[in-house]
Amino acid sequence: MSSRPKPVPAPSFLAKVTSKGQITVPVEIRRFLGVKPGEHLRFEPRADGIRLVRDTEESVFEKWRGIGTGFPIKGDGPEAVVAFFRRARGHDDLD
Helix, strand or coil: CCCCCCCCCCCCCCCCCCCCCCCCCCHHHHHHHCCCCCCCEEEEEECCEEEEEECCCCCCCHHHCCCCCCCCCCCCCHHHHHHHHHHHHCCCCCC
């Protein structure tokens, strides 16, 4: 007798292709990949099939979005930012 355990087949999931070529990604796969609505999936052709991965390409600036929303800057543009820091540092208009 062999002491090696029998390989367990990986679970498979079905998705139906619509007439427009769209599919619904099964919830188990979405959870596994951590995909949320609006995010992208990448289909990578391979010699042995297709690889489906979560597309992680995002703007290098995305993580900084909203970082300055807590500052009481009045107005828009660089002039407003300069004015805010001048007030914060105690400068007056005569400097």
